[in-house]
Amino acid sequence: MALRTDRKWLDLAAAFVAVVLVLLLGQVWRSGWLLPAASGWLGELLWQCNNVIIYSPIFGLLVVLRQSTRTVYLSADGLPVKLAAGVVLAVLGVFVYLVLRGDAGSLPGVLAESVRAENLRNFLPVFLEGVAITMLYVRLRWAFGQWPALLGPGMLFAAAHIPRQIASGLGPPEMIAYFAVTAGIAFAVLYTLERSRDVIWIGIVHYLLDVAIGAFE
Numbered sequence: 001m002a003l004r005t006d007r008k009w010l011d012l013a014a015a016f017v018a019v020v021l022v023l024l025l026g027q028v029w030r031s032g033w034l035l036p037a038a039s040g041w042l043g044e045l046l047w048q049c050n051n052v053i054i055y056s057p058i059f060g061l062l063v064v065l066r067q068s069t070r071t072v073y074l075s076a077d078g079l080p081v082k083l084a085a086g087v088v089l090a091v092l093g094v095f096v097y098l099v100l101r102g103d104a105g106s107l108p109g110v111l112a113e114s115v116r117a118e119n120l121r122n123f124l125p126v127f128l129e130g131v132a133i134t135m136l137y138v139r140l141r142w143a144f145g146q147w148p149a150l151l152g153p154g155m156l157f158a159a160a161h162i163p164r165q166i167a168s169g170l171g172p173p174e175m176i177a178y179f180a181v182t183a184g185i186a187f188a189v190l191y192t193l194e195r196s197r198d199v200i201w202i203g204i205v206h207y208l209l210d211v212a213i214g215a216f217e
Helices: 008-030 040-054 056-064 079-100 104-114 123-144 146-159 162-167 172-196 200-212
Strands: none
Touching (some): 008 040, 008 056, 008 123, 040 123, 079 172, 104 200, 123 146, 123 200
């Protein structure tokens, strides 16, 4: 059964406020005004704590509006199955992406990179980003319906990679193709998210896709 609300516009406005606060906290962190950097295990702990602080408005919204984590499709029910499904879907999704990019042979390298400590430290922020996207998607769906909510975030996700493509020197044809493929994958992920009503596996898929596109380099 679909989750519903009697205050869809308030929920949507609150979601945008939460996203803006996340972005602002991200800028605060980049300016060095959150928890300080350190070396070793303490540095890693502070890095993860900073990410929790940055994405805290998402969970603050749930507390203030008295909404369940199920409204961001987050639940520990059947966790082992969700984790296994996430790994399988992530590998399949990345394989399709690499095939479309004409680079299917790099799959073993992507999988090897995904378990490196330097990349694994980014799993939490990637997962929390997925929670934020899901939070916004659910509230867009409440306000505008399923298809606008599916198409909008997918195109924004693809557009977010344009500055990096420009910096990499890609030409318009390559950028258009990259946009179409990335938006298509994002749409497929959101559609599957809608069908599964679970954000845990999408965090795994998102993480592996980020490794594949070199987002952590």
